[in-house]
Amino acid sequence: xxxxxxxxIGTEDRAELHDKLGLTGAxxxxxxxxxxxxxxxxxxxxxxxxxxxxxxxxxxAVIDGENVSLAAGDWLRGRPGCQATVLRGxxxxxxxxxxxxxxxxxxxxxxxxRRRALNQRSGxxxxxxxxxxxxxxx
Amino acid sequence: xxxxxxxxIGTEDRAELHDKLGLTGAxxxxxxxxxxxxxxxxxxxxxxxxxxxxxxxxxxAVIDGENVSLAAGDWLRGRPGCQATVLRGxxxxxxxxxxxxxxxxxxxxxxxxRRRALNQRSGxxxxxxxxxxxxxxx
Numbered sequence: 001x002x003x004x005x006x007x008x009i010g011t012e013d014r015a016e017l018h019d020k021l022g023l024t025g026a027x028x029x030x031x032x033x034x035x036x037x038x039x040x041x042x043x044x045x046x047x048x049x050x051x052x053x054x055x056x057x058x059x060x061a062v063i064d065g066e067n068v069s070l071a072a073g074d075w076l077r078g079r080p081g082c083q084a085t086v087l088r089g090x091x092x093x094x095x096x097x098x099x100x101x102x103x104x105x106x107x108x109x110x111x112x113x114r115r116r117a118l119n120q121r122s123g124x125x126x127x128x129x130x131x132x133x134x135x136x137x138x
Numbered sequence: 139x140x141x142x143x144x145x146x147i148g149t150e151d152r153a154e155l156h157d158k159l160g161l162t163g164a165x166x167x168x169x170x171x172x173x174x175x176x177x178x179x180x181x182x183x184x185x186x187x188x189x190x191x192x193x194x195x196x197x198x199a200v201i202d203g204e205n206v207s208l209a210a211g212d213w214l215r216g217r218p219g220c221q222a223t224v225l226r227g228x229x230x231x232x233x234x235x236x237x238x239x240x241x242x243x244x245x246x247x248x249x250x251x252r253r254r255a256l257n258q259r260s261g262x263x264x265x266x267x268x269x270x271x272x273x274x275x276x
Binding site: 002003004005006007008009010011017020021022023024025026027028030048049051053055061063064066068070071073074075076077078079081082096098099100101102103104105 | 140147202213237
């Protein structure tokens with residue numbers, strides 16, 4: 001058994017990755033909404049952080065009654081308990097929705113980002129030379 | 139205080155969203171690797187699921203020594219403990235890396251996806267009418 005799972009989501013309007021990838025720590029969906037379309041319901045979650053990433057196109061969310069404009073490159077986090085998270089509008093050509101459990105990943109994986117990572121590199125090419133310890137203890 | 143945080147990641151080669159969005163259940167980074175460039179180290183995580191989504195471009199990962207071709211639309215999950223996860227190659231014009239805690243989100247949020255969600259809609263337009271309960275109990 002390999003230690004990874006790989007899929008291609010093709011060109012579907014909505015791909016839910018949980019079952020396809022065997023996820024246990026997050027829910028991820030990749031979505032396309034035609035111009036003028038929207039998600040016709042309002043929802044909330046008690047414990048989940050909800051993250052939206054706009055990959056292409058533009059539109060808006062309505063959160064607790066407030067209109068929030070969204071365009072490509074925007075990322076939005078909704079706290080657990082926010083009463084309304086609705087995407088609609090001008091056509092999100094591609095957006096990503098991600099759930100994880102609030103507090104489920106304590107601490108900080110990236111500290112100084114790539115710079116830190118480069119300092120820990122194990123070889124110029126990284127061709128199979130494993131670090132003796134995980135980068136982050138996680 | 140609003141119940142959401144919104145940022146724009148602009149055109150940086152790497153955007154780490156943890157601090158910018160105040161994430162507590164996931165780590166998300168959005169990355170660009172020029173053609174021919176790669177991440178020059180091999181790493182692993184003890185508890186984290188690692189998810190890669192290729193948004194544009196193509197390249198490859200090396201996982202436990204195995205070359206895995208990746209192109210736009212591909213999503214890959216690495217199990218905790220996989221000894222090598224390295225991206226490199228032909229230029230990932232945009233890819234996403236996501237961490238969450240294995241087992242941190244038990245159960246299943248989406249069951250039947252949009253179809254189920256539509257059955258629970260609270261109004262045709264969803265204009266501010268909240269459901270009386272969260273969609274999923276989370």
